[in-house]
């Protein structure tokens with residue numbers, strides 16, 4: 054091809070890109086807010102986890118407040134996150150209690166996802182709130198299942214409908230696996246030892262049972278990978294963070 058036909062081709066491509074862009078802009082006009090808030094706060098839905106690419110168990114609910122911290126109806130809320138995260142819906146107006154609710158599916162990569170919810174105040178300044186959610190990879194999801202089955206009843210102080218916590222009955226208190234300050238200090242070898250052989254393997258309480266006969270090495274690996282994934286603050290071994298940039 055001559056130099057001329059190359060530049061002609063480039064011009065055609067540029068023109069077709071430009072039209073597809075303008076289509077996109079025309080597709081979805083944002084609803085018009087009737088009020089402007091001064092703050093956006095979380096009502097619920099932060100710090101959840103789900104397998105990569107799947108829906109979080111609970112919706113994310115945010116609230117737009119006025120100067121007196123009262124929720125206001127009719128404010129515009131929009132959500133942003135890394136590519137791969139989807140919101141249903143991704144924007145809308147707050148309801149009569151000032152809240153906006155959206156269902157969130159996390160991206161296909163394991164790790165921590167930062168979600169940003171924002172609105173605009175009276176002077177058109179962007180006011181935002183960030184939330185964090187965790188996407189568990191395949192091995193971590195497996196580990197989570199073992200945790201629910203074998204560990205949670207002692208390591209999680211909260212009781213649920215299906216499971217009464219044994220935590221209060223224990224003379225020596227275990228740590229929830231989210232307690233990064235404690236769990237991050239333990240090496241993978243420490244974790245393998247205490248899970249396989251029980252508390253005494255690390256000179257700790259025998260109230261921590263041995264799991265070496267119940268769980269395979271691969272199962273224990275999966276548990277450790279889950280423990281690393283949920284640590285707060287995050288472990289050095291945990292997966293990367295994904296945010297809108």
Ligand code: HEC
Nearest residue numbers: 203204207225226227228248252257258260261262264276
């Ligand atoms: C019957 C109650 C019980 C169950 C079930 C249990 N643990 Fe523990 N675990 C403990 C106690 C008690 C300690 C604290 C021991 C100490 O500090 O002396 C502990 C400590 C630990 C520790 C060291 C960090 C910490 O929390 O202090 C790890 C890691 C651990 N357990 C992993 C597990 C895993 C993984 C499972 C499931 C496979 C599990 N535990 C199931 C009671 C339990």
